[in-house]
Amino acid sequence: MKIFLDTIGCRLNQAEIESMSRQFRAAGHEIVAAAEHADMAVVNTCAVTTQAASDSRGKIRTIARAGVNEIVATGCWTSIQPNEAAALPNVRHVVANDKKDLLVPEVLGLPMESFEKEPMDRIPIPGLHRRTRAFIKVQDGCDNKCTFCVTTIARGEGRSRPLGDVIADVNAALAGGSKEIVLTGVHLGSWGQDLGAQHLRDLVHALLRETDVKRLRLSSLEPWDLDADFFSLWNDKRLMPHLHLPLQSGSDSTLKRMARKTTPDSFRGLVQAARSIMPDVAITTDLIAGFPGETDEEFSETLNFVREMNFSGGHVFTYSPRPGTGAARMKGQIKLEVGKRRNRILQAAIEESATSYREKFIGQTMSVLWESTTEYGEYGWRMEGWTGNYLRVSAIAASPRWNEVDDVMLLAATDGLVQGDILL
Numbered sequence: 001m002k003i004f005l006d007t008i009g010c011r012l013n014q015a016e017i018e019s020m021s022r023q024f025r026a027a028g029h030e031i032v033a034a035a036e037h038a039d040m041a042v043v044n045t046c047a048v049t050t051q052a053a054s055d056s057r058g059k060i061r062t063i064a065r066a067g068v069n070e071i072v073a074t075g076c077w078t079s080i081q082p083n084e085a086a087a088l089p090n091v092r093h094v095v096a097n098d099k100k101d102l103l104v105p106e107v108l109g110l111p112m113e114s115f116e117k118e119p120m121d122r123i124p125i126p127g128l129h130r131r132t133r134a135f136i137k138v139q140d141g142c143d144n145k146c147t148f149c150v151t152t153i154a155r156g157e158g159r160s161r162p163l164g165d166v167i168a169d170v171n172a173a174l175a176g177g178s179k180e181i182v183l184t185g186v187h188l189g190s191w192g193q194d195l196g197a198q199h200l201r202d203l204v205h206a207l208l209r210e211t212d213v214k215r216l217r218l219s220s221l222e223p224w225d226l227d228a229d230f231f232s233l234w235n236d237k238r239l240m241p242h243l244h245l246p247l248q249s250g251s252d253s254t255l256k257r258m259a260r261k262t263t264p265d266s267f268r269g270l271v272q273a274a275r276s277i278m279p280d281v282a283i284t285t286d287l288i289a290g291f292p293g294e295t296d297e298e299f300s301e302t303l304n305f306v307r308e309m310n311f312s313g314g315h316v317f318t319y320s321p322r323p324g325t326g327a328a329r330m331k332g333q334i335k336l337e338v339g340k341r342r343n344r345i346l347q348a349a350i351e352e353s354a355t356s357y358r359e360k361f362i363g364q365t366m367s368v369l370w371e372s373t374t375e376y377g378e379y380g381w382r383m384e385g386w387t388g389n390y391l392r393v394s395a396i397a398a399s400p401r402w403n404e405v406d407d408v409m410l411l412a413a414t415d416g417l418v419q420g421d422i423l424l
């Protein structure tokens with residue numbers, strides 16, 4: 001069969017369709033780049049915001065219109081609204097998150113044993129979701145109860161993948177030609193807590209010791225899982241100097257209503273500890289604007305704190321009530337237009353510090369992993385890719401250099417992008 005794999009939302013969803021891709025190929029099926037060529041499609045849906053849930057439904061309808069008769073709906077939106085998913089056109093299978101590991105054998109009607117041997121080498125998924133970097137799932141679910149979060153509802157309790165399985169996946173990705181490994185999970189920092197008091201630190205140590213990984217990157221880390229000692233891991237230069245630490249709010253009282261296990265003071269301490277070991281580390285974040293009960297004073301606290309933290313980038317979400325979450329039932333819901341206005345102000349503050357962060361590296365030579373290539377007429381090929389500290393870089397080359405790592409002289413920064421010259 002020809003299989004089309006689609007996803008929306010987080011890196012974990014991307015990691016999961018990459019693992020499904022290997023299983024479908026192991027069973028002799030072909031992964032295709034577009035729905036119109038497919039016999040079956042899998043859509044890994046998202047529920048993190050109202051918009052993401054709507055986009056998930058939209059993707060399924062689009063794939064049905066493209067002529068795919070057998071659609072598998074899975075992922076977070078599907079898990080919290082299975083009946084709505086089943087009612088969408090051509091949806092023949094509804095697989096909730098807690099059954100997702102069995103999705104491929106289930107929809108193919110094969111025994112799980114036929115997939116338990118060594119994972120096949122990773123081949124990037126063709127089409128829109130083609131990635132040079134391999135996203136590796138190391139953990140799922142979460143035991144925290146942040147009051148705005150639907151993910152903890154959709155993905156259930158925290159559970160870690162055994163070290164051996166993670167190492168096998170990393171080796172399969174490296175054997176398939178991946179130049180960068182990105183570890184991902186719902187609550188990545190909790191890896192190992194359910195495996196006899198191990199810690200994410202142990203996993204990173206093991207991967208650096210037991211694999212040939214050249215570029216290892218960590219996805220989002222909840223600040224309360226980390227201590228100053230954690231940053232000594234970065235003495236190994238194969239670990240990319242980029243920390244994504246979701247702050248969500250810079251106001252103590254808002255963080256309390258969010259049930260976040262951090263405070264502005266402890267967050268500040270963590271950032272200072274990281275910068276004392278890695279002065280040029282990229283620190284990016286997530287913020288929520290317009291959380292229920294957020295007063296003008298609380299918002300100013302957040303804005304001032306964001307400015308003080310000098311982030312090198314980040315996403316700001318306008319709060320959207322999610323079904324089943326504590327915050328959706330809270331008094332003091334903020335008007336959408338107020339949330340959107342606060343979102344713009346926070347995004348502008350982040351963009352200001354991100355711009356000065358990018359400019360710090362102009363004139364330096366840094367290594368870049370090329371992620372996309374576009375033909376560029378008489379000039380050759382236009383590349384785009386990422387440095388270790390998550391600068392998005394663009395350069396021109398005579399030939400396509402997808403999935404190559406080059407040294408690049410950084411020349412200028414404009415609109416979130418750094419122009420560079422490849423030093424071949």
Ligand code: SF4
Nearest residue numbers: 142144145146149152
């Ligand atoms: S830590 Fe909080 S925000 Fe993150 S997945 Fe868990 S409940 Fe959601």
